[in-house]
Each structure stands twice: as structure tokens, then as C-alpha cells.
Amino acid sequence: MKAWIAFWNILAKDFRAYYLKPPNISWGLIFPLAWTGMFFIRSGEGVDSVPTLLPGVIAVSVLFGATSLLSVTVTFEKKGRSFERLLLAPIPLELLMLAKTAGAILFGVANAFVPIIMAAFLMDLSGINWATLIPAIVLIAISSTFLGLFIAVSVNEVFEAQTFSNFFRFPMLFLCGLFFPIEQIPIWLQPLSYALPLTYGADVLHASIHRPANLPLALDFVILVVFCILLFAFSLRNVRRKWIT
Amino acid sequence: MSVDGKIAIKVGALAKRFGDVEAVAGIDFDVREGELFGFLGPNGAGKSTTINILIGLARPDAGTIRIGGIDCSANPKAAQHLMGVVPDESNLYPELTGFDNLSFCGSLYGMTRRDREIRARELLERFGLAEAGGRKFGGYSKGMKRKLTIAAGIIHSPPILFMDEPTTGIDVASARRIRQLVADLNRGGTTIFLTTHYIEEAERLCRRIAFIVKGRIVRTDAVQDLMRRTxxxxxxxxxxxxxxxxxxxxxxxxxxxxxxxxxxxxxxxxxxxxxxxxxxxxxxxxxxxxxxxxxxxxxxSLEDVFVEITGIEAGVMKQEREKARMGGGA
Missing domain, CATH: 3.30.70.100 (Alpha-Beta Plaits)
Structure with missing residues (x-):
């Protein structure tokens, strides 16, 4: 019970201190808007292109929102040594890191609904399979956040966190089948596509909105969950190894 | 202050290396309940490494640690609920107010909202920060930051308090006020483990002192007994x-x-x-x-005893003190 008081307060503090700050809210809105607009214009197919573009824009919004804020806030607190306060709290490290990541997960999920709300004005959303879409968004947010945690633990400076994030994010966007089908990617790059969590998230998003899935959906979900567990476990191991030296 | 002989902190053969550097070289000491124990040495002597190991922010290579009777050798977090920590830098959240910082720190120890808000108000009052409680921590002066950092360390009323260089980098008046607060806390029964390189501070505050030089404790004794040498x-x-x-x-x-x-x-x-x-x-x-x-x-003074025991010229300690003052740290 006492540990949960700490959990909720770390989450609430992060929302107050970081996620609900006007620059982050506007960034969370403008970024998905810009991506949607860019692909909408680029497709040249007008409103008909919205269902095919929506999975990509949802994924981009979640990925960028979750990874950016988590990696930056954790690096910022580590640099200012306020993160030491959290490490000194008598709560399990697992719960502490879940508390730190919960805000970014929720922020990522909230970001996903910006393009969905916009799409509601342009297409009929009744065909969307919400039962698979919502869990996919949540799992993409979790895996993206844990990727951000992995990045935060690997760097020392805030600017390194941003640079290192892009090193993962941009290749992932173009290799995961969101904007180009994986079959169109050079064959030697295709194994890399299947090593990325977003590939499985993108498959569920496409299947939930406009086309059949490439893999069985259950398999997509299982692989996403495995990625989440592995990224979290690896980040925790790095926190213990690098921050409690 | 009641020092009844029960052991609050017991350290045995504690060792830590960073590459080729032997930061802590198999030290032994114990701190009794209610005692204000000073850990004195020049910069780089191993004070901060020792305190980091004791509070669970670093792992020892070897040795045993018991805090409040709990064996922390294998699990550094085992006794964290018993301890408060005042780090050598004021590391609260600049974007939160003084009051919110204290309340947040209380929540990390499982305090309910009501309890931590009452305690935060009480501490702001006691530390002379009641008026500044609603202002953001980032706008505080160094002395105010230091005081709030100490308040954050005791928000959950810990029986054992670790203080790492509490007066480094702040002005004389603030340092004096902080020394009074430390002495008051100890009179109230809190066991305090204080690291410092200010010899007069240790002499004024501590009941017993360990001198650490190059990772080794060269002498542990009561201040009274050390002064008898003079x-x-x-x-x-x-x-x-x-x-x-x-x-x-x-x-x-x-x-x-x-x-x-x-x-x-x-x-x-x-x-x-x-x-x-x-x-x-x-x-x-x-x-x-x-x-x-x-x-x-x-x-x-104790400085003369320190020079005699450690062989380190007082001038070296003074230069470090000045460097710390110029560089800040709070």
C-alpha cells in the first residue's frame, strides 16, 4: 500500500512537471497533425487515403511522444541528481521504473487519439476494430516508452537522448511496414524489420483499420508483449549496473 | 542526546574500487544510536563513496553493512525506510514549490497526503522557510536550497540521517544556521552520520569522529579523547x-x-x-x-590533531574548503 502511494505520486509529479506543460501538450498535438497533413497531401488521393494513412500516423504519434519525453525527463533528472531521490525511496526498483514510465505510456496513448479524432471528421470510424486497435496502441506505447527508458539509461546528456532516440526511431518508421509494405523493402533488410517491435504493432493497426493482417494477430500481440518485457528487463538491468555502481 | 550504546550503523571490512583507484580500502566502524558521528577527510578520501554505499546508491566490492540491525550487505535497499539522506548537492525538483517538494518526498516514504502536508508545513516553519514554501525551488538562494534539502531528508522522521557535506558552498550565516539545525536534530534523538571536510564543523558538532585518508580510516575516537592529545x-x-x-x-x-x-x-x-x-x-x-x-x-584545535594523525597539512584542507566555497555545491 505504502509503495503505491509513492507510485501514484511519482506519476502525478511527472504529469505536473513534464507532461502537462504547455510545450509538451502543443508538441503532442502539432506533431501528429503535421504528420497527418504531410501524408494526406503526399498521397494525392484525398479523403480515400485516410484509412491507409491512419495506422502510420497513430504509430508515429505514439512512438515519438512516448520515447522523446521519457528519455529526456529521465536523463534530465539523472543529470540534476533528483533521480537519486527516487533511487533512495524504500520501494522496489521495478515499481519505481514503472511509475516513471507510466506517465510516458499514458502520454503516448493520449497522442494516438489526436489523429483518430481528426480522422473522425474525414472517414467513417464504424469499421474500425476497437477491440484490437486499443490494445495495440497501448502495447506500442509501452514498448516505445521502454525503448525510451533503454535510451535514457544508455546516455548521460539530454541532447544525447534526443540524438540516440532518432537513431532508433527513424529507421524503425521506414522498416516496420507502416508506410511501405515490408515485402517492398530490400530482402536483406527484411529480417531487421521483423526485429522491430513496431512491425508487429503496425500489423495490428493496419488490420484493425483497413486490411488483413500479415501475421496472426495473436502472434503480433504475443511478440509485442515479449518486446515490452525484454526492453523493461534490459533497462532495469542497466539501471542496476550503471546507476547503482 | 541519549547514546545508549546500541549500534545504529555497523560497517565491517567495507571495500570499493573504481578501476585502479582504491576508493574505500576495507574500513570498519560503527555508529551508536543517537550519536552524531563525523566522517572527516580531504576531497577524494572516500567519504562520498562510503556514504553512497551505506545509503544504497553504490555497491561495495566487499564487506558487511548493518543499518538499524538490518543486514544491507546483499540488498542495499533493505534499510532505506530507516534512513534520511541529505546529499552534497541540493537535488530537489526546481519546477516544484518548496512545499510540493517536501510533500512529494514524503510520498516516496509512503506518507499519506494529510500526514505529509502537516509535516511539510511544520518543517517549513522550523527551517524558516514558511514564507518561501509557495515559491519554486529553482528560485531559492543556495542557503535556502540547502535548508529545504535537509528538511526533505527528514520529512519522514527517519531515525538515522546521512548528511554529505551539508554546509559546503553556502554563506557563513546559512552554514551557522544549518549547524544549529543539525545539532537540534541530534538532540531530538536522530542518529546522524555526517561527512565533512570542515574540521571546525566536525569539532563543534560531532561526538565521535573517524578520520579517513586515501580510503583508509586512520583513527576513530571521541572528540573529547582526540582533544586530550592537545x-x-x-x-x-x-x-x-x-x-x-x-x-x-x-x-x-x-x-x-x-x-x-x-x-x-x-x-x-x-x-x-x-x-x-x-x-x-x-x-x-x-x-x-x-x-x-x-x-x-x-x-x-581538532585541526592540529588531524594534522598530527593524518600528516595532511591543514593548508590543504583549507584550500579545499575555499575551492568548495568558490565552486558552490549547493
């Missing part, structure tokens, strides 16, 4: 112009019963078991090419 000793400090370098060698050669060390570039201190005759010393110094501007009889 009984009957006579100390005179000469302020000189023209350079203190080399003066001690010539004084030691000319006056065999006298110990001499350079306090700074412009001061030498002599110690003798007999009353010091100023005239011959002044003549000797001036014959050596320096000019004596002042000669002052001093009460022997």
Missing part, C-alpha cells in the same frame, strides 16, 4: 610576508622541541609542549628572510 600543548600562529615556504624546516632545525607546519602561503603554526617564547622565533623567521606581521596564541 592538553598542555601550546600553539602560536605567525602571519608572515615574504613567503612561508621553507620556514618550517629552519624552525624545526633551530628549535628541536617545536613542531611547525605551514597553514598557508602566509602563515606558519608552531606547537610545543612548553610555553612558546615568541622573540627567538620571530628573530629566526626574520633571519630567514620573511617578515612577521602578527603572532597569535591559539587554543589547540
Amino acid at each position: 592538553d598542555g600543548r601550546h600553539v602560536v600562529q605567525f602571519a608572515v610576508s615574504g613567503g612561508a615556504a621553507g620556514l618550517c624546516e629552519s624552525i624545526a632545525a633551530e628549535f628541536p622541541g617545536i613542531r611547525c607546519h605551514a597553514v598557508s602561503d602566509t602563515a606558519v603554526r608552531v606547537e610545543s609542549p612548553e610555553p612558546v617564547r615568541i622573540g627567538p622565533l620571530v628573530r629566526s623567521i626574520e633571519d630567514g628572510g620573511a617578515e612577521v606581521a602578527e603572532a597569535r596564541k591559539l587554543r589547540p
Whole structure:
């Protein structure tokens, strides 16, 4: 019970201190808007292109929102040594890191609904399979956040966190089948596509909105969950190894 | 203060290396309940590494640690609920107010909202920060930041408090106020483990002191017993112009019963078991090419004991103190 008081307060503090700050809210809105607009214009197919573009824009919004804020806030607190306060709290490290990541997960999920709300004005959303879409968004947010945690633990400076994030994010966007089908990617790059969590998230998003899935959906979900567990476990191991030296 | 002999912190054969550097070299000590224990040494002696190991922010390579009777050797987090920590830098959240910082720190120890808000108000009042409680921590002065950082360390009323260089980098008035607060906390029954490189601070506050040099404890004793070494000793400090370098060698050669060390570039201190005759010393110094501007009889201090035990010149500690003051740290 006492540990949960700490959990909720770390989450609430992060929302107050970081996620609900006007620059982050506007960034969370403008970024998905810009991506949607860019692909909408680029497709040249007008409103008909919205269902095919929506999975990509949802994924981009979640990925960028979750990874950016988590990696930056954790690096910022580590640099200012306020993160030491959290490490000194008598709560399990697992719960502490879940508390730190919960805000970014929720922020990522909230970001996903910006393009969905916009799409509601342009297409009929009744065909969307919400039962698979919502869990996919949540799992993409979790895996993206844990990727951000992995990045935060690997760097020392805030600017390194941003640079290192892009090193993962941009290749992932173009290799995961969101904007180009994986079959169109050079064959030697295709194994890399299947090593990325977003590939499985993108498959569920496409299947939930406009086309059949490439893999069985259950398999997509299982692989996403495995990625989440592995990224979290690896980040925790790095926190213990690098921050409690 | 009641020091009933129960052990609050027990450390045995504690060791830690960073690559080739032996930061802590198999140290042993214990701190009794209700005691204010000083851990004194120059920068790089291993003070912060030791405190980081004790509070669970670093892992030892070897050794045993028991805090409040709990074995923390394998699990550094096992006794974190018993301890408060005041780090050497004020590391609260700049974007939160003083009140919110305290309340947040209380929540980390599982305090309910009501309890931590009452306690935060009480501490803001006690530390003279009631008016600043609604302002963001980032806008506080160094002294205020330090005081709030101490308040955050005791928000959950821990029985054991670790303080790492609590007065480094702040002005004299704030440092004095903080020393009073530390003494009050200890009088209230809190066991305090204090690291410092301010010898006078340790002398004024601590009941027992361990001297640590290059990762090794060279002496642990009660301040009273350490000071007994100075009984009957006579100390005179000469302020000189023209350079203190080399003066001690010539004084030691000319006056065999006298110990001499350079306090700074412009001061030498002599110690003798007999009353010091100023005239011959002044003549000797001036014959050596320096000019004596002042000669002052001093009460022997813990600094003299420290110099005698560790072999580290007081000047080195003073330079570090100045460096810390210039560089800040709070």
C-alpha cells in the first residue's frame, strides 16, 4: 500500500512537471497533425487515403511522444541528481521504473487519439476494430516508452537522448511496414524489420483499420508483449549496473 | 542526546574500487544510536563513496553493512525506510514549490497526503522557510536550497540521517544556521552520520569522529579523547610576508622541541609542549628572510590533531574548503 502511494505520486509529479506543460501538450498535438497533413497531401488521393494513412500516423504519434519525453525527463533528472531521490525511496526498483514510465505510456496513448479524432471528421470510424486497435496502441506505447527508458539509461546528456532516440526511431518508421509494405523493402533488410517491435504493432493497426493482417494477430500481440518485457528487463538491468555502481 | 550504546550503523571490512583507484580500502566502524558521528577527510578520501554505499546508491566490492540491525550487505535497499539522506548537492525538483517538494518526498516514504502536508508545513516553519514554501525551488538562494534539502531528508522522521557535506558552498550565516539545525536534530534523538571536510564543523558538532585518508580510516575516537592529545600543548600562529615556504624546516632545525607546519602561503603554526617564547622565533623567521606581521596564541584545535594523525597539512584542507566555497555545491 505504502509503495503505491509513492507510485501514484511519482506519476502525478511527472504529469505536473513534464507532461502537462504547455510545450509538451502543443508538441503532442502539432506533431501528429503535421504528420497527418504531410501524408494526406503526399498521397494525392484525398479523403480515400485516410484509412491507409491512419495506422502510420497513430504509430508515429505514439512512438515519438512516448520515447522523446521519457528519455529526456529521465536523463534530465539523472543529470540534476533528483533521480537519486527516487533511487533512495524504500520501494522496489521495478515499481519505481514503472511509475516513471507510466506517465510516458499514458502520454503516448493520449497522442494516438489526436489523429483518430481528426480522422473522425474525414472517414467513417464504424469499421474500425476497437477491440484490437486499443490494445495495440497501448502495447506500442509501452514498448516505445521502454525503448525510451533503454535510451535514457544508455546516455548521460539530454541532447544525447534526443540524438540516440532518432537513431532508433527513424529507421524503425521506414522498416516496420507502416508506410511501405515490408515485402517492398530490400530482402536483406527484411529480417531487421521483423526485429522491430513496431512491425508487429503496425500489423495490428493496419488490420484493425483497413486490411488483413500479415501475421496472426495473436502472434503480433504475443511478440509485442515479449518486446515490452525484454526492453523493461534490459533497462532495469542497466539501471542496476550503471546507476547503482 | 541519549547514546545508549546500541549500534545504529555497523560497517565491517567495507571495500570499493573504481578501476585502479582504491576508493574505500576495507574500513570498519560503527555508529551508536543517537550519536552524531563525523566522517572527516580531504576531497577524494572516500567519504562520498562510503556514504553512497551505506545509503544504497553504490555497491561495495566487499564487506558487511548493518543499518538499524538490518543486514544491507546483499540488498542495499533493505534499510532505506530507516534512513534520511541529505546529499552534497541540493537535488530537489526546481519546477516544484518548496512545499510540493517536501510533500512529494514524503510520498516516496509512503506518507499519506494529510500526514505529509502537516509535516511539510511544520518543517517549513522550523527551517524558516514558511514564507518561501509557495515559491519554486529553482528560485531559492543556495542557503535556502540547502535548508529545504535537509528538511526533505527528514520529512519522514527517519531515525538515522546521512548528511554529505551539508554546509559546503553556502554563506557563513546559512552554514551557522544549518549547524544549529543539525545539532537540534541530534538532540531530538536522530542518529546522524555526517561527512565533512570542515574540521571546525566536525569539532563543534560531532561526538565521535573517524578520520579517513586515501580510503583508509586512520583513527576513530571521541572528540573529547582526540582533544586530550592537545592538553598542555601550546600553539602560536605567525602571519608572515615574504613567503612561508621553507620556514618550517629552519624552525624545526633551530628549535628541536617545536613542531611547525605551514597553514598557508602566509602563515606558519608552531606547537610545543612548553610555553612558546615568541622573540627567538620571530628573530629566526626574520633571519630567514620573511617578515612577521602578527603572532597569535591559539587554543589547540581538532585541526592540529588531524594534522598530527593524518600528516595532511591543514593548508590543504583549507584550500579545499575555499575551492568548495568558490565552486558552490549547493
